[in-house]
Amino acid sequence: MPFIPHTEEEISEMLATIGASSINELFDEIPRDLLIKDLDGVPDALNEMEISRLMRERAAQDRGASCFIGAGAYEHHIPAAVWDITTRGEFYSAYTPYQAEASQGTLQTIYEYQTMAASLTGLDVSNASLYDGASGLAEAALMAVRANRKSKSRRVLLSAGVNQNYQNVARAIAGSQGLTFERLPLDVETGTTAVSALDDQGDAPVAVVIQQPSFLGTYEQVDDITDWAHANGALVIAVVNPISLTVLRPPGSWGAAGADIAGGEGQPLGIPLSSGGPYFGIMTCKEQIVRQMPGRIVGRTTDLDGNPGFTLTLQAREQHIRRTKATSNICTNQGLMVTAATIYMSLLGYEGLREVALTSQARTSNLVDLLTSIDGVDRAFDVPHFHEAVIRLDRPVAPVLEALAAQDILGGFNLNKDFPELGNALLVCATETKNDDDLAAYQVALRDIMTASA
Amino acid sequence: MSEQLIFERSRPGRRAFAQAPLTDSNGSVPENLQRHDRPTLPEVSELQVVRHFTRLSQRNFSIDTHFYPLGSCTMKYNPRACNSLALLPGFASRHPLGPVSHGQGFLSCMYELQDMLKSVTGMQEVSLTPMAGAQGELAGVAMIRAYHLANGAAERDEIIVPDAAHGTNPATATMCGCTVREIPTDAEGDVDLEALRSVVGPKTAGIMLTNPSTLGVFERHITEIADIVHDAGGLLYYDGANLNAILGKVRPGDMGFDVIHLNLHKTFSTPHGGGGPGSGAVGVGERLKPFLPIPVVGKKDIDGQPVYSWLDEEDLPQSIGRLSGFMGNAGVLLRAYVYMRMVGKDGMKRISEFATLNANYLEARMQKAGFELAFPSRRASHEFIVTLKHEAKTLGVTAMDFAKALLDKGFHAPTTYFPLLVPECLLIEPTESETKESVDRFVEAMIEIKDEAMTDADKVKGAPYTLPVRRLDDVKAARHLNLAWKADRD
Numbered sequence: 001m002p003f004i005p006h007t008e009e010e011i012s013e014m015l016a017t018i019g020a021s022s023i024n025e026l027f028d029e030i031p032r033d034l035l036i037k038d039l040d041g042v043p044d045a046l047n048e049m050e051i052s053r054l055m056r057e058r059a060a061q062d063r064g065a066s067c068f069i070g071a072g073a074y075e076h077h078i079p080a081a082v083w084d085i086t087t088r089g090e091f092y093s094a095y096t097p098y099q100a101e102a103s104q105g106t107l108q109t110i111y112e113y114q115t116m117a118a119s120l121t122g123l124d125v126s127n128a129s130l131y132d133g134a135s136g137l138a139e140a141a142l143m144a145v146r147a148n149r150k151s152k153s154r155r156v157l158l159s160a161g162v163n164q165n166y167q168n169v170a171r172a173i174a175g176s177q178g179l180t181f182e183r184l185p186l187d188v189e190t191g192t193t194a195v196s197a198l199d200d201q202g203d204a205p206v207a208v209v210i211q212q213p214s215f216l217g218t219y220e221q222v223d224d225i226t227d228w229a230h231a232n233g234a235l236v237i238a239v240v241n242p243i244s245l246t247v248l249r250p251p252g253s254w255g256a257a258g259a260d261i262a263g264g265e266g267q268p269l270g271i272p273l274s275s276g277g278p279y280f281g282i283m284t285c286k287e288q289i290v291r292q293m294p295g296r297i298v299g300r301t302t303d304l305d306g307n308p309g310f311t312l313t314l315q316a317r318e319q320h321i322r323r324t325k326a327t328s329n330i331c332t333n334q335g336l337m338v339t340a341a342t343i344y345m346s347l348l349g350y351e352g353l354r355e356v357a358l359t360s361q362a363r364t365s366n367l368v369d370l371l372t373s374i375d376g377v378d379r380a381f382d383v384p385h386f387h388e389a390v391i392r393l394d395r396p397v398a399p400v401l402e403a404l405a406a407q408d409i410l411g412g413f414n415l416n417k418d419f420p421e422l423g424n425a426l427l428v429c430a431t432e433t434k435n436d437d438d439l440a441a442y443q444v445a446l447r448d449i450m451t452a453s454a
Numbered sequence: 455m456s457e458q459l460i461f462e463r464s465r466p467g468r469r470a471f472a473q474a475p476l477t478d479s480n481g482s483v484p485e486n487l488q489r490h491d492r493p494t495l496p497e498v499s500e501l502q503v504v505r506h507f508t509r510l511s512q513r514n515f516s517i518d519t520h521f522y523p524l525g526s527c528t529m530k531y532n533p534r535a536c537n538s539l540a541l542l543p544g545f546a547s548r549h550p551l552g553p554v555s556h557g558q559g560f561l562s563c564m565y566e567l568q569d570m571l572k573s574v575t576g577m578q579e580v581s582l583t584p585m586a587g588a589q590g591e592l593a594g595v596a597m598i599r600a601y602h603l604a605n606g607a608a609e610r611d612e613i614i615v616p617d618a619a620h621g622t623n624p625a626t627a628t629m630c631g632c633t634v635r636e637i638p639t640d641a642e643g644d645v646d647l648e649a650l651r652s653v654v655g656p657k658t659a660g661i662m663l664t665n666p667s668t669l670g671v672f673e674r675h676i677t678e679i680a681d682i683v684h685d686a687g688g689l690l691y692y693d694g695a696n697l698n699a700i701l702g703k704v705r706p707g708d709m710g711f712d713v714i715h716l717n718l719h720k721t722f723s724t725p726h727g728g729g730g731p732g733s734g735a736v737g738v739g740e741r742l743k744p745f746l747p748i749p750v751v752g753k754k755d756i757d758g759q760p761v762y763s764w765l766d767e768e769d770l771p772q773s774i775g776r777l778s779g780f781m782g783n784a785g786v787l788l789r790a791y792v793y794m795r796m797v798g799k800d801g802m803k804r805i806s807e808f809a810t811l812n813a814n815y816l817e818a819r820m821q822k823a824g825f826e827l828a829f830p831s832r833r834a835s836h837e838f839i840v841t842l843k844h845e846a847k848t849l850g851v852t853a854m855d856f857a858k859a860l861l862d863k864g865f866h867a868p869t870t871y872f873p874l875l876v877p878e879c880l881l882i883e884p885t886e887s888e889t890k891e892s893v894d895r896f897v898e899a900m901i902e903i904k905d906e907a908m909t910d911a912d913k914v915k916g917a918p919y920t921l922p923v924r925r926l927d928d929v930k931a932a933r934h935l936n937l938a939w940k941a942d943r944d
Contacts, residue, residue, distance in 0.1 A: 002796055003531050003723075003887050004808045010890045014815040017822075023807045026814050027703055029672045029833050034704045038799070041573025045798025048535045055792065058559030059544030065556050069549045072779055079473050081504050083541070089518025090511035093532050095866070096729040101921040102520075102861050104457075105513035106728035112460050115938040119494035125937045128729065131585040134779035165779050172747070172775030176596065176631040219487055249489050265779065272541070275560050276550030276780025277585065278731035290935070296729065300939075301931035304916070308456050309923035313931040319588070319625035320872070324634050329625035332586035336727030339507075346460050346503045347470045350495045355474055361481030384484050405553045413551055432475040 002045060064408055066438055068367070070388045070429025071215070071413035072133065072163050073276065074243070074268045076356060077433055079347050082270045086340040096296075096335070100311040101303075106335060107310035110298040113342040117284050120245040121238070121262040122252025124287035128296040128333040129280040133265030134166045136281030137209065137239060138173035139294045139328060140261045144207035144235045145179065146327065147260070147289040151233055153206040154178045159225065160186035160193040161214025162239060164418040188421055191218040191381040191390060195225065204232040210259070211239040212248065216419070216427065217364070217388030218381060219248075226255030238262040242269055242282060244386055246354040247361075252286075261285045270344025271337055280334030280341065291317060294328035356432050360387035363430035363439070370443040371428070376450050380425050388429040390415065390422065395453070397426050403449045409442055455922070457513065460496045460506050461939050470500035494939070513922045514728070515866045521892045523816075525837045525869035525881025526620070526668055528698045528720035530809075533793060536723065540788035550780035554763045560784070561762035564751045567791045574802060575697075575714055576707025577737030581746040583782035587695065590715025590734025591626040591662075596774040597713055597738065597745040598660045598689050599630055604745075604772065610687065614653055614661040616645055618669050618873045620695060623662045632659055639875065643671040643829045645679055654686035664693040665709065666700065666835035668873045669828065670813075670881065680710025689713065689741070697721045698885070699810060699836035702803030712739045721805075722790040733786040744772040749781050808886035809836035812893055816884050819897045824904070828876045837883035839876050846878045851907040851914050853878040856900070858925065859917040863899040 006014075011023070020026055027035070046054065067075055086092070090105060097103030097110075110128045117126035130136040141156050156179055158167060167181050174181075182205075187194040192214060208229035212220050222238075229236045238251035238259040251259035267279040285293055291314065299313035319326040348356065364387045371377050376394035393400060397414045404411040412428040419425060430439060498506075515522070522529035540546075548560055568580040584590035595613060602610040613627035614635045624634045637649040645663075661683050665673045673679070683690055692706040692714035698721045706714045718724050718733040726732075738746060749764040764781075767773060797805065817838040821827055828839035842853045857867030857880070869881040884893055907914045918924060936943075 001804055001808075002798075002801055003533060004804055005887065005889045006808060006811070011811070014811055014890060018811075018814045018818045020814070023811055026807075026810045026833060029674055030700070030704050031674070031677060034677075034708055036576075036703065036705060036708065039573050039702055039802055042570050042794065042799040042802060045801050046795050048796065051792055051795050052535065052539060054795075055539040055542060055545075055563075058563060059539075059542035061544065061559035062548045062552075062557055063544035065552065067547075067549050067552065069551050071551055073550050075547070075549070077473075077475065079470075079500075081500060085504060085507045085511065087537055087541075088508070088511045090514045090516045091728055092537070092725045093517035093529075094514045094728040095522065095524060095527060095529060095726045099515070099857070099861065099867050100926050101858065101918050101923055102515035102866060103513075103728070104922045105510040108457065108459070108510055108513070109507070109728075111937075111939070115461065115494055118938045122491075122493075125935075131589065131731075131783075132779050135585065135589070135777060163779070165776060168776045169778065172596070172777060173592065173629075176599065177629065178631070219484065222487075245489070246493065246495075247483050247489055248487050250493075253489075272546040272785070273549050274540075274546050275548045275557070275784035276782070277778065278733075278783040278786055279779070280731075287935070290937070297937060299931040300936040301927045301934075303924040303926050305924055307923060309926045311926045311928055311931050313928070313935070313937075316932075318621075320621040323621045323624040324628045326621070326625040326628075329588045329592060329622050329629050330586075331588050331622060332730040332732040334727075334731045335729030336725065336731060339728065342460075343503060343507050346496050346498060346506070347473050347500060348495075349469055349497050350492050351469060351497075352473055352475075353495065358481035359475045361483065363481075365481070386483070401553070405555055408556075410549065410552050410556065 065410050066408060067410045068412050068428050068430060068442060069410050071427055072265060073273055074431055075273060075433050076268055076431055078270050078272065081347060082340050082343045085343055086336060091339050092336065097312060104310060107298050109339050109342050111300060111310050113338045114298060116345050117282055120242055120250065121240065121284045122250030123262055123284040125290050126284040127293050128298055129338045130283055130295055131334060132277060132279045132281045134169040135173060136263040136283055137166045138170040140237045140263045140283060141170055141179055141207060142174050143261060143292050143294060144237060146292040148206050148235045151206040153203060154180060155205045156181050157205040157208045158183045159210045159220050160184050161216050161218060161220065162209055162211045163215045186421060190383050191216045192220050195221050198228050205234045207235045207237055209237045209239060213241065213244060213386035216390050217385040218383055222254040226259060230257055235260040240264040242266060243353065243357050246350055247357045260289065266337065266341055269341035271340055278334055278337055280337035292327060294330050296333050359432040363432065363434050364389055367428060367430040367439050370439055371446060374447045374450055380422060387431060388427055390425050390427055393424040393426060395424060397424050400449055404445055407445050409445050457509055459939055460498065461494060463498050463502055464496040466497060468497045468499055470503060472500060520864060520866050521888060521896060522866040523868050523882045523884050523896060524866060525883040526695055528883060528885055530723055530885040531887035532723050532725045536789040536792040539792050540785050545788060558762055561751050563788060563791045565753050565762050567787060568751060570794050571716060571735055571737060574701060575737045576705030577714060578739050579743050579746055580735055580737045581750050582735045582787050583747050583777050584715065584734035584736055585778055585783050586730065586732035587715060587717045587734045588622045588626060589777055590736050591622055592629060593736045593747045593774060593777060594691050594713045594715050595626050595630040595632065597742045598691065600745045600774050601742055602659055609657055610659040612657045613659055617875055618667050619662060620668065620693065623693060643667065643669040643832055644674055647675055647678060650679065650682055654682060654688060658686050658688035660689040660691050662691040662693060664695050666696045670835050670838040671829055671832040672835055676709045695720065696835065699806055701806040703806050707739060713742050718786060718790040723793045724786045724789040731783045731786050733783045744770060745774050746770060747775065747777050748773045805886050812884040812886060812888055813837055816882060816893050823897055823901050828879060837881060840880045840882065841876050842878040845907060849907045849911050851911050853880055855915050856903055859903045859914050860899060861918040862920050865896055865899055
């Protein structure tokens with residue numbers, strides 16, 4: 001019996017102790033007519049050798065492509081030590097650290113993570129993580145409403161370059177509590193928010209969300225937007241890529257007062273792309289609003305003997321204590337992902353993360369140079385970009401991407417649906433994992449496709 | 455002995471040099487956007503990092519090292535194959551926005567997982583995207599709301615929740631803009647039907663139930679409850695926290711539930727990971743199909759070959775929407791898929807049978823050892839409740855003291871003080887993967903602690919003694935917040 005250790009003799013002894021004649025008798029409180037006989041939809045068991053063969057065959061179907069898609073999930077080198085240690089059983093199979101004395105390893109790891117996340121974003125405190133970047137924005141918006149009691153508004157303004165899926169998720173999660181999400185107009189010349197549009201915004205919003213770098217890889221005027229938001233009584237929520245924060249001024253230093261809450265997708269910090277998850281959501285904030293923060297938080301304290309130790313703290317915010325009055329229904333954090341990210345950040349350090357950021361920026365620059373040397377391919381914006389950039393084709397993007405995929409090159413993210421105002425626009429990304437040969441292969445393939453179908 | 459913080463091991467100029475990317479190119483960012491201060495990141499060698507985190511791991515209890523009878527959490531063995539197969543390069547390196555032409559392997563696993571989950575729950579359709587149980591709950595209640603709104607019944611905004619429910623149930627209802635009506639449980643642990651009849655009405659959106667309940671017993675009147683709620687125009691929500699108890703025996707869909715969330719990290723053995731990731735797939739009956747969260751995996755036959763693809767807002771225009779940036783905790787779903795394939799059709803039923811055998815055996819032994827059961831007249835499900843109110847009153851030794859003393863004896867503590875309506879309670883769930891001898895040793899440890907409490911109560915109240923730290927000052931932690939290390943403070 002897979003994963004069940006009982007011998008026939010033990011089963012008999014145990015039933016005798018219970019005073020039951022069979023295992024079936026233990027289910028005698030379930031109404032008879034509800035019991036089922038068989039599960040038609042579940043196949044017969046495979047042993048480990050058989051399932052391994054099946055999964056290897058299936059995994060092989062999905063590999064081998066050269067990927068230039070970013071759009072919220074990024075391919076970075078992950079040091080071998082990261083997942084070697086993260087999948088040690090003591091981390092992998094531990095529960096939530098409610099029994100603090102038996103969970104000091106997890107708790108200290110989270111405390112070290114909180115220190116790094118707060119410092120990277122230039123804010124005071126961090127929680128132990130949320131599910132992912134997109135759902136984290138929903139939680140940040142709800143938190144802003146709680147923290148900004150002076151505002152009667154439930155309207156949240158978004159910079160033009162906020163990931164469309166983040167907006168969709170925020171609406172699905174926070175919409176039923178009356179929050180609305182509105183996008184500021186995009187300046188199609190610069191690929192950034194049209195800051196002039198801030199002047200005619202009508203009623204002040206409760207919060208303004210600024211994604212930096214934007215979904216389009218461009219840099220927003222974060223200082224101006226932050227100061228405008230604060231002058232109008234709104235809180236500022238930053239959505240950031242953690243890899244960028246060793247080179248870019250962090251949310252805590254935006255404008256005169258800094259962003260109030262920062263979040264973003266933690267995946268670039270050592271988490272495999274893995275079809276979209278599990279990732280983790282970063283959330284940090286100014287200390288004065290920490291009691292409005294959702295999710296678990298670890299604090300450093302002392303034990304009975306006065307020795308330092310770690311424990312979950314501020315639990316009075318949470319669902320298992322406050323029930324209907326909790327800051328969120330959330331209980332899970334992405335503990336294992338945070339463990340991996342903490343190990344990743346420790347291995348890379350400040351210099352390493354900086355080099356990853358700058359190398360990725362340069363790789364994307366090289367790629368854009370190569371691709372725009374092809375007839376019919378142009379830069380969409382003549383502005384600086386981080387490690388993603390928009391190029392424009394002289395024809396629809398989808399067939400070109402299909403033709404590239406046929407050659408095992410995943411050429412980027414088609415912006416047609418999310419940013420129709422940009423025309424035949426394609427978002428491309430190259431990180432430190434791509435070498436000159438990879439970039440050249442993409443250029444050759446695209447040139448051939450553009451020439452063949454011209 | 456405390457373990458130094460990684461920051462305290464830092465030395466200026468030290469690095470894990472093998473991890474430096476080749477910087478043959480000189481990237482840049484605009485001057486006015488550049489960061490000039492250095493964030494707090496350690497400067498350490500690769501060996502230091504490996505040693506530090508290996509040592510931290512050793513300061514944890516885990517399923518791989520300890521018996522973990524944590525009620526309502528289903529801490530069963532997490533098979534190693536599930537992890538290694540989910541991390542195969544083809545799966546681990548697949549970009550979530552990659553074309554379906556380069557994802558047929560992954561998508562076929564997800565499609566089959568949806569099918570297997572439909573089968574074990576008796577529901578009509580499944581969406582895998584919710585990233586944890588609480589998000590599955592949110593999806594479920596949002597679907598119930600969307601259903602009523604689509605039927606022009608906006609006034610149906612009350613969610614009924616029994617007093618024994620997990621805290622996430624009422625918190626979720628609030629997040630979905632609903633009001634919570636709490637109803638009591640009777641002395642035998644069943645829902646009070648009279649109380650239920652008195653709260654249902656034209657404002658009822660639905661009821662959230664866990665069955666078996668968090669009291670460790672099967673809700674015997676489930677069919678009547680379903681009729682009462684359905685007759686009043688409401689829907690039934692099944693909290694899948696305790697599905698392990700009935701797997702392959704009885705299905706929520708057959709009990710009358712309209713929507714269900716599953717905790718794949720419980721029933722289907724994906725790792726808890728020190729607090730996550732979880733995975734909270736949702737299943738629905740006929741009425742709620744149009745409202746499922748997207749994306750869902752679909753299948754078409756093209757030239758006799760199956761082709762898998764995403765179903766999104768175009769296919770499900772009434773969907774409650776997206777709950778994650780991509781499609782939820784895909785890697786966790788792969789682990790659950792591997793587990794279900796290894797357990798197979800016959801194994802599903804064995805899971806609930808042996809989880810129930812272990813729980814009832816442990817319960818019988820505890821009762822014989824003189825511990826008081828919360829519901830002595832009932833069968834245990836896959837878990838049961840002991841109340842230590844007598845020990846607390848006569849010896850001054852509480853459920854918390856027993857929990858901490860158990861840690862010294864090499865057992866993770868059971869769930870304490872939940873459910874809230876049983877005083878001084880331990881909620882104990884051994885799971886099917888535990889041997890008889892570890893269950894026996896747990897009983898012996900409980901007897902020893904009780905004996906110690908009778909001779910030296912203060913000693914028990916001071917436990918634990920053998921762990922990396924002794925009891926922690928929670929009040930200090932909350933009053934003097936120290937949530938991040940600062941060189942000049944600590």
